[in-house]
Amino acid sequence: MPTTQRTIAEPKIKFLPRHDGFEYCSRITGVPITPTSRPMACAFWNVRRQECTIVTPLSTGYNYLGHELRHCFEGAFHD
Numbered sequence: 001m002p003t004t005q006r007t008i009a010e011p012k013i014k015f016l017p018r019h020d021g022f023e024y025c026s027r028i029t030g031v032p033i034t035p036t037s038r039p040m041a042c043a044f045w046n047v048r049r050q051e052c053t054i055v056t057p058l059s060t061g062y063n064y065l066g067h068e069l070r071h072c073f074e075g076a077f078h079d
Helices: 021-029 062-074
Strands: 012-018 042-046 051-057
Touching: 012 021, 012 062, 021 042, 021 051, 042 062, 051 062
Parallel strands: 012 051
Antiparallel strands: 042 051
16 A cells, blocks of 8 residues: 555554453454454554554464554555
């Protein structure tokens, strides 16, 4: 996505692996944790600080990191 169309043109990326990653992302995204589904990772922006923070459980896969990194650059592309 061109920088002019991004939420933050050139964001600083922070990675925050958490022991409560599923629950934290559930609170951030509003996606509930159910017996068959849970948010595997999430990303959120601080536009004032030009930062995007990616949150995951302590153990995660590169596919989740890549997906959330795309959110940092392209915003909420699947909403």
